[in-house]
Amino acid sequence: MKEYQHIKDAFKKAKGERSNWNTMYQVLGEFISQIKQDFEGQPAKGEFLTDEIFDSTGTFAAHNSASAMVGMLWPGSAKQAIEITMPDDMEESTELATFYEEMSKKVHRHMDDPKANLALALDEYMLDQVIFGTSGVGVEKGEESKLLYSPYGVKELYIDEGKGGKVNKIWLFYEWNVGRVVAEYKIENVSEKVRKLYENNNLNDTVKILHAIGPRKERKAEKGKLSMPFESIHLEFDDCHLLKEDGFEELPISIARLHKLNYEKMGRGFGQFALPDIREANALRESIIIATEKALNMPQGVLDDGIMGSGYVDTSANAITVFNASSRVGNTPPIFDIGSPPNVAIAEKRLEELKQTISQHFNIDRLIDFNNDTQMTFGEAQIRDQIRTASLAGLFGRQIAEVFTPLIARTVNILWRDGEFGVVPGSLGEKELLAEGKEALPFPDAILKRLEDGEDVYNITYKSKAANASKAEEYIGILDILSFSIQAMQVDPSVAKRIDLHEGLKNMAKIRGLPVGILRQDDKVEALLKQEQEQQKQMQMLQMAESATKSADQAASADQKMANV
Numbered sequence: 155m156k157e158y159q160h161i162k163d164a165f166k167k168a169k170g171e172r173s174n175w176n177t178m179y180q181v182l183g184e185f186i187s188q189i190k191q192d193f194e195g196q197p198a199k200g201e202f203l204t205d206e207i208f209d210s211t212g213t214f215a216a217h218n219s220a221s222a223m224v225g226m227l228w229p230g231s232a233k234q235a236i237e238i239t240m241p242d243d244m245e246e247s248t249e250l251a252t253f254y255e256e257m258s259k260k261v262h263r264h265m266d267d268p269k270a271n272l273a274l275a276l277d278e279y280m281l282d283q284v285i286f287g288t289s290g291v292g293v294e295k296g297e298e299s300k301l302l303y304s305p306y307g308v309k310e311l312y313i314d315e316g317k318g319g320k321v322n323k324i325w326l327f328y329e330w331n332v333g334r335v336v337a338e339y340k341i342e343n344v345s346e347k348v349r350k351l352y353e354n355n356n357l358n359d360t361v362k363i364l365h366a367i368g369p370r371k372e373r374k375a376e377k378g379k380l381s382m383p384f385e386s387i388h389l390e391f392d393d394c395h396l397l398k399e400d401g402f403e404e405l406p407i408s409i410a411r412l413h414k415l416n417y418e419k420m421g422r423g424f425g426q427f428a429l430p431d432i433r434e435a436n437a438l439r440e441s442i443i444i445a446t447e448k449a450l451n452m453p454q455g456v457l458d459d460g461i462m463g464s465g466y467v468d469t470s471a472n473a474i475t476v477f478n479a480s481s482r483v484g485n486t487p488p489i490f491d492i493g494s495p496p497n498v499a500i501a502e503k504r505l506e507e508l509k510q511t512i513s514q515h516f517n518i519d520r521l522i523d524f525n526n527d528t529q530m531t532f533g534e535a536q537i538r539d540q541i542r543t544a545s546l547a548g549l550f551g552r553q554i555a556e557v558f559t560p561l562i563a564r565t566v567n568i569l570w571r572d573g574e575f576g577v578v579p580g581s582l583g584e585k586e587l588l589a590e591g592k593e594a595l596p597f598p599d600a601i602l603k604r605l606e607d608g609e610d611v612y613n614i615t616y617k618s619k620a621a622n623a624s625k626a627e628e629y630i631g632i633l634d635i636l637s638f639s640i641q642a643m644q645v646d647p648s649v650a651k652r653i654d655l656h657e658g659l660k661n662m663a664k665i666r667g668l669p670v671g672i673l674r675q676d677d678k679v680e681a682l683l684k685q686e687q688e689q690q691k692q693m694q695m696l697q698m699a700e701s702a703t704k705s706a707d708q709a710a711s712a713d714q715k716m717a718n719v
Contacts, residue, residue, distance in 0.1 A: 158394045161366045161387055165325045168312040175420055179286060179308060185432050186212040186285050186425045190309055209439035211509050212425065212432035215516040219424060220280040222521035226546075226620040227553055228276055232265035236562060237615045244600060251675045253598055257575050257612070261566060264574075269299035278305035279557070283412050284516060287423030288313070290324075291557055292407035293564055300572075301565060306407055308420075313409055315419055316369075321409040321556075323368035327391070333357035335397075339388065345395040362391035367406065403571075404564050410556035412549075428515035435508040438501055445496035452491040469493060520546055550620035562614050578602065632662055 176193040183190040185207065228235045238258040240250055265272055275291050282289035286308040296302030306326070316322030332351045336344060341352065351359050366387045374380035382401030389396060411421025425432075453473040468475050469492055513519060569575065576597040577584040587594040597605070604611050639653045656679070663673050674682070 156394075158387060158389055158396060161389065162364065162391065162394055164314075164323075165312065165327070165364055165366065168314055168323075168325055169327070172312055172420060178426065181429065182285055182423075182425045185429065185436065186216050187281075188213055190282075190286075190307065193309065207436060208443060209432075209436045209505075211435050211512050212428060215428070215513050215518055216281065216285050216425060218518055219284045219516035219521060220277070222518070223284065223550075223553070223620075224276050224280045226521070227550060227558065227618055229618050231262070232272075233262040235616065235618045236261075237617060238566065239613045239615045241604075241610050241613055244604070246675045246677070247600070248675045248678045249598055250600055253576075253601070254612070260569065260574050261562075264300045264569060265565060267299045267301070270296060270301045270303055272301075272303040275303040275305040278307065279410075282307045283410060283421075283423060283553075285423050285425040287412045287414075287421030287426065288409065290407045290409035291561055293561060293568070294406060295568060300574075301568065303561075306409070311409070313419055314368075319414075319416070322405070324366075324405070324407055324409065326365040326367075328363045328365075329360045330363055331358050331360055335361045335363065335390075339397045343397050345390050345393060347393070348390065363397070364389045364391045367402070370401065403567060405560065406564065408557040408560040408564075410553050412552070424516045428512050431508050431511050431515065435505060435512065438505050438508065442498055442501045442505065445498050445501065449495040449498060452495060453493070454489055455492050456489050517546070517549070546620070554616065554621065558616075559614060566612065566614075576601070578605065632658055 179190075179193040183193060188207065188210075236258075238254055238261055240246070240254050244250065264270065279289045279291045282305070288308045288311065290306040290311065292304045292306060294302055294304075310326050310328055312325040312327065313321050314323035330338070332348055335348060336352050341349060344352070348361055351357075366389070367384060370383055370385040379401035380399070382403050384402040384405055386398075386400035386402060386406070387396070388398040388400075412424070413422045414420075415422075448470070453469045453475065455475050473492075475492065571583075573583045573587050573592075573594065576595045577587060579596045584594045584596075596602075601611055636653070636655065636658050639649055642649045659673065
């Protein structure tokens with residue numbers, strides 16, 4: 155269809171710009187990933203392309219690096235990683251604290267649902283990230299779960315940037331068999347060509363599919379998916395046949411680049427920086443294998459009375475070469491080794507150096523601290539850990555900004571639009587929930603006011619070690635000042651008027667991502683203080699009454715004594 159030809163043309167341009175990267179990706183796939191090796195050509199299914207790979211140091215380092223990074227960015231579950239909190243400029247109250255606490259619990263439950271596939275998506279995304287430098291994670295509504303997360307690797311991913319160098323256009327290119335295309339888009343939506351292939355039972359014939367996502371230039375409807383700010387177009391690539399048109403409120407896939415040059419769109423991973431050492435290690439390992447085999451089975455020579463047949467001396471492992479006996483010198487035995495055993499130790503030492511360098515390329519020394527050489531106190535260990543973690547702040551910051559924050563925001567927004575957290579009274583969402591027989595809880599008044607004013611209604615607070623890396627200095631600074639102020643109060647009690655310990659505790663809790671509910675909100679603290687003041691006042695009044703009664707009793711007793719006199 156000519157209407158969608160511009161989408162195909164834009165993809166071809168993006169594909170052409172990325173073509174220079176495919177040779178590098180192919181090498182990275184062979185030497186490190188050992189899985190994604192089809193950037194240039196299409197290998198047969200089940201074909202192994204590791205015949206020339208002799209060393210797996212790069213593969214091992216990549217998997218360790220990816221696992222460690224996921225562990226520091228997303229430690230096990232959403233509950234351990236994030237809290238949904240109120241915006242900083244909102245006035246705190248127990249009602250709002252309860253609302254955001256329940257909101258966090260629902261986000262945690264849906265993200266941690268095994269059927270949502272988040273753990274697997276993060277693992278695959280991060281492995282591509284450290285090797286190739288570009289990958290992403292998407293989230294949509296699921297069928298078996300409320301949400302469904304999917305990883306997107308550099309193989310099928312093509313991107314373009316918008317303002318500020320942020321990814322704003324995404325093309326996904328697949329080659330699917332006819333059976334999958336029909337199952338995905340339904341028989342009534344595919345082209346006549348694909349329909350005939352399906353009806354003739356040619357289910358394994360491949361069809362090229364292009365999925366384009368980007369900002370919508372003009373709305374095609376007043377409301378609904380065709381009015382949303384991001385359009386989603388699914389095409390049969392060859393003839394631009396429209397399979398599906400959709401829309402999103404926000405970009406459904408979050409793309410990160412591990413390292414990126416300003417004038418490039420694709421990222422660069424640890425694998426690209428480590429590749430020279432990985433290739434040398436591979437060649438060295440092959441040489442060690444050959445040398446070890448030769449040392450174990452030295453080539454031998456035998457003497458013969460005839461003339462040596464070919465004039466060629468075979469020095470490979472376990473080889474036998476026949477020599478003319480007339481060349482025998484002294485007491486040379488009839489069977490002897492040719493040459494000296496190879497010095498494998500030199501090569502092994504160099505290989506160990508390369509292993510260390512490759513591990514450093516993948517930041518294994520900073521991500522995983524196995525230092526057992528130096529005995530340290532608990533405080534020294536903490537300082538070392540803080541320095542190590544702080545050195546990774548920039549690396550983690552890009553992942554949080556480009557993938558985790560947009561991904562979590564879209565997750566929250568999907569649940570918000572589905573009425574998981576509450577509804578606006580009288581809205582269509584409330585009517586739909588009531589029609590389905592579900593409870594429609596109204597938002598607190600403070601939330602409704604911010605929605606009317608178009609202001610943000612939530613913050614994402616990270617609790618992971620990676621997020622705390624950038625906040626470590628602030629946390630330590632507050633802790634140091636509070637500790638010093640307590641000592642200073644002993645010298646000058648007026649310092650107490652300078653320090654607000656309540657605000658200090660609140661800020662430290664916010665930095666550490668303390669779960670809502672552990673610290674009491676201001677209104678509850680004020681109520682408790684007021685109650686305590688009332689109790690103290692009543693106690694004082696009771697004491698005064700008791701004192702007055704005692705004084706009256708004493709006076710009466712004195713009068714009685716005087717009367718008796």
